[in-house]
Amino acid sequence: MSERPPKNICLMGSTGSIGRQAIDVITGSRNFRIVSMSAHSNTSLFTKQIKKIKPETACITNSEAFKKYGRTTAGPTKIFPPEKLSALCSDKKIDIVLAGSSGSSALIPILDALSKGKTVAIANKEPIVMAGDILCAAAKKHGGKILPVDSEHSAVFQCIENSKAPAEKIYITASGGAILGAGRKKISPEFILAHPVWKMGKKITVDSSTGMNKGLEVIEAHHLFAMDFSKIKVLLHPKALIHGMVEFADGSVSAYLSAPDMRIPISYALNYPQKMKMRNFMDFSNMNLTLEKYPAEKFICFKLALEAGKKGGLYPASLVGANETAVSAFLAKRIPFARIAHIIKKTLSETPDMRYNIPNVLRIEKWAKEYAEKLIK
Amino acid sequence: MSERPPKNICLMGSTGSIGRQAIDVITGSRNFRIVSMSAHSNTSLFTKQIKKIKPETACITNSEAFKKYGRTTAGPTKIFPPEKLSALCSDKKIDIVLAGSSGSSALIPILDALSKGKTVAIANKEPIVMAGDILCAAAKKHGGKILPVDSEHSAVFQCIENSKAPAEKIYITASGGAILGAGRKKISPEFILAHPVWKMGKKITVDSSTGMNKGLEVIEAHHLFAMDFSKIKVLLHPKALIHGMVEFADGSVSAYLSAPDMRIPISYALNYPQKMKMRNFMDFSNMNLTLEKYPAEKFICFKLALEAGKKGGLYPASLVGANETAVSAFLAKRIPFARIAHIIKKTLSETPDMRYNIPNVLRIEKWAKEYAEKLIK
Numbered sequence: 001m002s003e004r005p006p007k008n009i010c011l012m013g014s015t016g017s018i019g020r021q022a023i024d025v026i027t028g029s030r031n032f033r034i035v036s037m038s039a040h041s042n043t044s045l046f047t048k049q050i051k052k053i054k055p056e057t058a059c060i061t062n063s064e065a066f067k068k069y070g071r072t073t074a075g076p077t078k079i080f081p082p083e084k085l086s087a088l089c090s091d092k093k094i095d096i097v098l099a100g101s102s103g104s105s106a107l108i109p110i111l112d113a114l115s116k117g118k119t120v121a122i123a124n125k126e127p128i129v130m131a132g133d134i135l136c137a138a139a140k141k142h143g144g145k146i147l148p149v150d151s152e153h154s155a156v157f158q159c160i161e162n163s164k165a166p167a168e169k170i171y172i173t174a175s176g177g178a179i180l181g182a183g184r185k186k187i188s189p190e191f192i193l194a195h196p197v198w199k200m201g202k203k204i205t206v207d208s209s210t211g212m213n214k215g216l217e218v219i220e221a222h223h224l225f226a227m228d229f230s231k232i233k234v235l236l237h238p239k240a241l242i243h244g245m246v247e248f249a250d251g252s253v254s255a256y257l258s259a260p261d262m263r264i265p266i267s268y269a270l271n272y273p274q275k276m277k278m279r280n281f282m283d284f285s286n287m288n289l290t291l292e293k294y295p296a297e298k299f300i301c302f303k304l305a306l307e308a309g310k311k312g313g314l315y316p317a318s319l320v321g322a323n324e325t326a327v328s329a330f331l332a333k334r335i336p337f338a339r340i341a342h343i344i345k346k347t348l349s350e351t352p353d354m355r356y357n358i359p360n361v362l363r364i365e366k367w368a369k370e371y372a373e374k375l376i377k
Numbered sequence: 378m379s380e381r382p383p384k385n386i387c388l389m390g391s392t393g394s395i396g397r398q399a400i401d402v403i404t405g406s407r408n409f410r411i412v413s414m415s416a417h418s419n420t421s422l423f424t425k426q427i428k429k430i431k432p433e434t435a436c437i438t439n440s441e442a443f444k445k446y447g448r449t450t451a452g453p454t455k456i457f458p459p460e461k462l463s464a465l466c467s468d469k470k471i472d473i474v475l476a477g478s479s480g481s482s483a484l485i486p487i488l489d490a491l492s493k494g495k496t497v498a499i500a501n502k503e504p505i506v507m508a509g510d511i512l513c514a515a516a517k518k519h520g521g522k523i524l525p526v527d528s529e530h531s532a533v534f535q536c537i538e539n540s541k542a543p544a545e546k547i548y549i550t551a552s553g554g555a556i557l558g559a560g561r562k563k564i565s566p567e568f569i570l571a572h573p574v575w576k577m578g579k580k581i582t583v584d585s586s587t588g589m590n591k592g593l594e595v596i597e598a599h600h601l602f603a604m605d606f607s608k609i610k611v612l613l614h615p616k617a618l619i620h621g622m623v624e625f626a627d628g629s630v631s632a633y634l635s636a637p638d639m640r641i642p643i644s645y646a647l648n649y650p651q652k653m654k655m656r657n658f659m660d661f662s663n664m665n666l667t668l669e670k671y672p673a674e675k676f677i678c679f680k681l682a683l684e685a686g687k688k689g690g691l692y693p694a695s696l697v698g699a700n701e702t703a704v705s706a707f708l709a710k711r712i713p714f715a716r717i718a719h720i721i722k723k724t725l726s727e728t729p730d731m732r733y734n735i736p737n738v739l740r741i742e743k744w745a746k747e748y749a750e751k752l753i754k
Contacts, residue, residue: 164650275542
């Protein structure tokens with residue numbers, strides 16, 4: 001591997017949880033070079049990262065943050081405003097775009113990169129949830145490749161990828177989130193953010209506790225693996241060691257296990273199809289791998305996501321928009337936990353009927369955010 | 378699949394547990410035709426099988442049984458004596474040899490089939506344990522293919538096969554056998570043969586309870602996967618649902634699960650690389666997949682097998698011979714359970730030093746049987 005030239009990476013969302021772990025993986029390897037990177041608004045961390053990594057170009061995707069930052073930076077890295085992100089991702093020099101960003105802002109850049117035939121290692125669920133059909137079609141048409149980074153999808157991808165037999169059913173696991181065993185009263189942001197299994201960002205930690213995250217993952221799996229919703233099952237697995245499984249016609253099942261460490265799927269997506277040496281081995285000498293029925297009835301947001309996914313069209317975009325606003329409001333203590341689902345449900349039910357295309361996907365997501373905000377007020 | 382001509386099968390050991398289940402699989406499919414079959418001494422069942430299946434040729438591998446049988450058979454099937462088995466396996470018409478036989482008698486026929494470039498689906502451990510190096514070299518040289526049928530090896534084979542990354546470590550699981558939780562006093566053949574997890578023959582059920590079976594499997598894995606003994610681990614897994622796992626450099630693990638039904642790996646080996654529809658699906662809605670340290674200290678025969686495997690040369694042949702005689706004596710109530718290991722240990726320690734080749738492998742196995750028999754008397 002070391003004799004090949006390093007692969008050029010565009011890292012979107014470098015200051016987030018995935019971005020920081022990706023930098024860990026990338027800077028520990030000679031196989032990669034970060035050519036460009038983006039962050040949304042955490043400019044103080046972004047500055048440190050830029051100084052250390054010295055990418056050729058960087059992009060700040062929040063306009064306000066860009067205005068401030070543009071005047072203070074120095075060094076060899078050129079800093080660009082939000083509208084330049086697509087161009088950075090699609091630059092001919094880039095081999096792999098790692099989408100560690102969150103929300104929908106990476107949708108167009110990802111679509112553009114896939115349309116240029118690039119490999120997109122994608123940890124950012126929303127673009128696939130909102131526009132999976134369009135992204136997958138673009139990748140297929142232009143020779144682009146979508147490699148999942150989410151642990152569940154990386155697991156299923158690996159189980160499917162190399163098997164000569166077709167997958168009949170896929171299973172993704174859920175650790176259950178912070179509140180599964182807890183009572184529903186007085187669920188504060190602080191309580192939820194103490195969720196112990198995965199090291200994740202705030203929004204996704206709340207999404208895990210509401211079941212939304214798992215619902216979005218099912219929609220994502222539906223697109224990534226071209227699998228009917230009826231063949232995608234969720235299992236409760238509190239230990240978070242089995243991330244995904246695939247069932248074949250003969251009843252046999254291929255399962256993928258790893259320590260709950262996002263650097264493993266990040267490394268796999270970047271080094272695909274190689275697996276690089278890492279240090280997080282599992283100890284099987286006393287391991288209790290319990291799998292249980294996923295208690296969907298306790299996770300209203302999971303059910304809402306599945307309904308939206310099955311309806312398809314613009315409903316997933318509406319789901320994503322309403323959820324983002326509702327979760328922000330919960331984190332800001334503007335609404336109690338239980339209202340998150342109510343806001344999403346109401347927003348979904350009022351979603352206007354329009355044609356399914358990229359402009360309308362983004363339009364509906366924006367509409368849903370505004371509609372949800374009105375409900376909150 | 379149904380448009381291709383059926384594959385021609387030579388089924389060795391048709392009256393044994395594997396053989397009977399193989400017939401289940403084969404007669405339920407249009408993809409196969411049993412052209413020839415062999416049995417050792419259960420001529421009454423063999424007669425029924427021949428009448429139903431009507432193979433072109435059949436072989437009785439026990440001389441005494443052949444003499445009696447030769448005079449009573451009828452119908453279109455030609456019956457041959459033991460020395461003809463190799464010719465049946467190597468016949469140019471045969472596509473796949475399924476070795477469901479037990480003991481060492483199939484060693485030469487398997488070697489001959491591999492030397493003719495045939496695919497050998499092998500459930501019969503002893504030939505690989507005794508002469509793995511020679512069989513694998515013959516397969517490699519002549520384009521033959523060894524496909525494991527043992528559930529553990531089929532599992533590991535599939536995990537390795539379906540990965541582009543090399544296996545760093547392999548795990549095979551052990552259900553623990555009949556006596557793991559039981560006291561050691563008064564362990565009768567009847568008690569052991571009530572072992573509940575797998576439907577197996579008597580000898581292998583005893584081998585499971587002594588740990589010998591798992592030891593033989595480790596040696597088999599060493600040969601089949603060209604893996605150093607230090608990289609082959611055994612885990613205790615009482616549920617017998619995870620059959621094998623493979624660990625990669627990044628710490629991720631691929632696991633193969635299926636219901637404990639030998640028809641699944643038999644079907645896979647025959648249909649390789651396809652997986653045919655079967656009906657034994659697992660229910661993950663409440664599944665406790667405990668993995669534990671394998672208590673090697675409780676299984677003296679496991680340790681003896683590993684020692685013999687690591688020494689290599691003719692020791693595995695001596696191990697196989699001594700074990701076969703000791704287990705027969707135990708089943709005949711000539712010796713108590715605990716003496717099985719003593720007899721094997723003593724036989725191994727007295728094994729003569731000779732060159733490692735096929736005639737000597739067979740010679741040492743015979744010597745070990747005789748030596749063990751002397752110890753029993």
